[in-house]
């Protein structure tokens with residue numbers, strides 16, 4: 001990240017001109033300014049803002065060469081902005097690290113639940129990655145974006161017969177999660193001329209929270225076969241002439257900052273691989289899932305993509321060599337770390353309510369419908385005014401959304417320069433699990449999304465209109481005649 005302004009490495013107080021005491025009277029330190037952290041262009045997940053973020057000659061924030069406030073005026077707010085350079089940089093970071101640290105074949109599959117659209121699918125495909133889909137909708141979106149089916153997998157703990165049929169018909173590998181999948185596939189697959197390619201997902205017995213993890217014999221998870229069942233499944237599949245067991249899958253969690261659980265996972269998976277191969281399965285793929293965390297606030301310190309890939313690669317190589325196993329193709333499924341940092345959400349500031357001695361609410365024109373993560377997980381974010389990102393903070397506000405829900409708060413304790421109605425506010429690291437988890441709560445239309453690159457912006461998602469929300473309503477005629 002490059003600043004045209006002088007301030008680039010100071011502390012929070014040097015750039016914002018205030019300390020916590022100035023604005024809150026308390027002892028909490030102000031969050032570091034997003035532009036004061038050392039940038040890591042090779043691993044965007046370690047930055048707060050997209051790698052193309054600049055302060056232009058007007059002192060305003062630019063991403064992908066586009067002034068954010070200008071985008072807000074052109075496309076309206078709330079607006080999801082996605083930086084193409086950051087997304088491509090993360091794709092390349094995964095691909096290059098896999099090539100460098102894993103001696104066998106490898107493929108990173110984008111976990112499209114993080115943000116599914118035609119444009120993102122096309123970009124990720126053009127970078128040579130594959131994709132993980134969990135529904136017919138994600139699958140069709142990826143195919144529509146040009147993702148080759150042979151680079152895709154279909155996940156899900158309760159896939160419908162229609163979803164399985166679609167995957168099988170298009171040649172997408174199915175990640176078998178349970179016996180129900182196998183029963184449904186047995187009804188679909190034998191009629192086809194080629195065998196169906198499968199991975200088997202099992203629960204690895206590694207429970208991972210963001211900052212701690214435990215290994216247990218049994219895990220309370222709805223995903224995948226219990227490890228106790230694995231041998232029976234593998235034996236069953238050996239008797240299914242319609243099935244090719246290509247490999248095994250496990251995933252330990254999301255927004256993980258530790259590397260150790262991923263190292264442990266390799267050992268657990270290598271044991272399973274040994275068992276599968278001893279039962280006659282080719283089992284050439286080992287899919288270790290996703291999970292690498294990102295920086296949402298200054299205090300977050302996730303590992304780099306390179307460190308994550310190196311750890312996983314070395315652990316798989318060592319676990320396989322200890323067991324005398326030929327190296328599998330290594331698959332992984334990054335979602336958040338691939339797309340989150342590329343995203344910035346723009347809002348317009350609206351009303352203000354100052355409660356003396358308590359707090360000041362500043363409301364924006366979006367909230368929990370376009371970003372349900374704060375209300376769902378108490379997730380933290382970083383935000384600045386788009387046209388005055390380096391202006392000294394003068395007040396501490398609670399940034400509220402516009403929904404009829406008291407908990408609809410996007411950021412608590414945000415230090416800002418005095419913001420007026422109409423100012424554009426930029427919230428960082430919103431590229432993952434925001435658009436994809438958005439809703440129409442309060443019948444609020446979903447935002448538009450634009451892809452920015454080299455000073456140009458392309459619309460990649462049209463803004464919903466209030467009228468669109470009536471499209472699937474049906475008014476029975478006996479009710480319409482009542483009025």
Ligand code: LLP
Nearest residue numbers: 111251254255290291292333334335336433
């Ligand atoms: N593979 C599988 C099988 C998964 O279930 C997931 C995420 C991933 C890959 C991608 O994990 P990532 O690299 O993004 O950590 N809505 C939550 C996150 C849910 C993640 C679900 N599974 C959030 O907003 O934090």
